[in-house]
Amino acid sequence: MLHKTKGIVFRFTKYGETSIIVTIFTQAFGLQSYMVNGARSNSKRSKIALFQPLTLLDLVVYYKENANILRIKEVKCCHPYQSITQAVSKSAIAMFVNEVLNKAVKEQSHAEEIYDFIFRSLITLDQQQYFANFHLVFLLGLSKYLGFGPNLTEEIIGGHWMDQEEEKLLKKLMLADYETIIPMTYDQRQTLLISLLRFYGNHIDHFGEMKSLPVLREILK
DSSP states (O other): OEEEEEEEEEEEEEETTTEEEEEEEETTTEEEEEEETTTTOSSTTOOGGGGSTTOEEEEEEEOOTTOSSEEEEEEEESSOOSSTTTOHHHHHHHHHHHHHHHHHOOOOTTHHHHHHHHHHHHHHHHHOSOOTTHHHHHHHHHHHHTTOOOSSHHHHHTTSOOOHHHHHHHHHHHHOOTTOOOOOOHHHHHHHHHHHHHHHHHHSTTOOOOTTHHHHHHHTO
């Protein structure tokens, strides 16, 4: 049966000579995999640009419960990014966000709420002038939708040491939105990021190391 839905590309893998299997988090059905034939062909009709990570899509898709791989009937980009693809610092944050999503988002429940949060977050990043703390606020916000959002700083810090100033900053971040400006040093930001990633690792099986972290650290110095 055909359905209209919005979606956010998480990743794609090559299949055969010209096709791909693309994983998209859809507003209607959560995480879904779709076969796209000819996406990597050299023809002018190739649609590979539409399936780059974090592309925001309007879709008409076939849906069948419990199917492993489905098909897309119609696809178009619903919001071309203006600055994420141009600014190196925003691209680094987007790469980090994409890796977090691929590791952390597996739930099919609350799909619309999770989709809306990710969509709003990406639009905000694209439009924001101040985004130094974006990835920290994103991690805290996403954790709430994944069911383990913290209420106290101690839940994030756990048994690890954190000085009083950093804990105060963490408390402010827990109450912040993307528009909130919280001045902090590079080292403080890194300490809080490591604490949040450790917090994710405690709640998500096989979360593992973040491959995008060295790039993010270097770009945001």
